[in-house]
Structures are given as structure tokens and as C-alpha cells.
Amino acid sequence: MSTSNTSTGDVDPAVHDELARLRDSIDNIDAAVVHMLAERFKCTQQVGRLKAVHHLPPADPAREARQIARLRSLAENAKLDPAFAEKLLNFIIAEVIRHHERIAEDAVSGEPSTPS
Numbered sequence: 462m463s464t465s466n467t468s469t470g471d472v473d474p475a476v477h478d479e480l481a482r483l484r485d486s487i488d489n490i491d492a493a494v495v496h497m498l499a500e501r502f503k504c505t506q507q508v509g510r511l512k513a514v515h516h517l518p519p520a521d522p523a524r525e526a527r528q529i530a531r532l533r534s535l536a537e538n539a540k541l542d543p544a545f546a547e548k549l550l551n552f553i554i555a556e557v558i559r560h561h562e563r564i565a566e567d568a569v570s571g572e573p574s575t576p577s
């Protein structure tokens with residue numbers, strides 16, 4: 462068995478076709494993920510501005526706990542590792558909180574808020 466072949470030039474053309482078909486789907490899914498994340502960040506930026514105007518804290522741990530419980534349950538039903546789903550959500554939420562902190566700081570200093 463080859464362990465170091467990184468090219469696909471010497472494989473059966475049918476295998477190559479199947480690989481290309483699957484990679485097309487992966488590319489479509491990755492594009493959908495990017496578009497969905499962009500829409501989610503548009504919403505969270507609005508939440509951040511609302512919180513800054515009304516002097517609410519950037520993070521809401523109770524809301525996060527409910528989201529994590531819900532996402533873990535959805536992941537289990539979808540046969541996705543719930544620990545992975547939780548890690549992914551926490552990663553996204555950490556970025557959102559960073560944005561909210563930035564929006565709140567900019568509101569105090571009078572700077573326009575731009576995503577960074």
C-alpha cells in the first residue's frame with residue numbers, strides 16, 4: 462500500500478471521477494457555510510450595536526448555555542459529534558463577543574465601528 466502518494470494521477474479514472482464529484486459537493490457546502498456565517502455576523506453586528514446603545518454587556522452566558530444545549534441536541538440527531546458542534550459554536554461566539562466589545566469601545570470613544 463502506498464503511504465506517500467499525494468497525487469491522483471495513477472489512480473483508476475472512476476476513482477478520480479468520484480473524488481472530483483465529492484469535492485464539487487464539498488466546495489458547494491463550504492460556500493453555503495461561508496454565506497450562512499456572513500448572514501449570522503450581519504445579525505450579530507446589529508445585536509452588538511443595540512447592546513452598545515442600551516449599555517448591555519457584550520456576552521450573555523445564559524443565552525449561550527441555551528444555544529449550546531440546543532445545538533448539541535441538533536448535532537446528536539444529525540449524527541454529528543456534539544462536542545465538535547459545541548466547540549464550533551463557542552469559537553463563533555467568541556468572535557462575536559470580540560466584535561461586541563469593539564463596538565461598545567467605539568461607542569464610548571465616538572469612533573465609527575468597523576468589523577476587524
Ligand SMILES: C=C(O[C@@H]1C=C(C(=O)O)C=C[C@H]1O)C(=O)O
Nearest residue numbers: 505508519520521524525554557
Ligand atoms: C449575539 C449575542 O451576543 C453574544 C453572542 C452570541 C452568539 O453569537 O450567538 C450569543 C450570546 C452572546 O454572548 C446575543 O446576546 O444574542
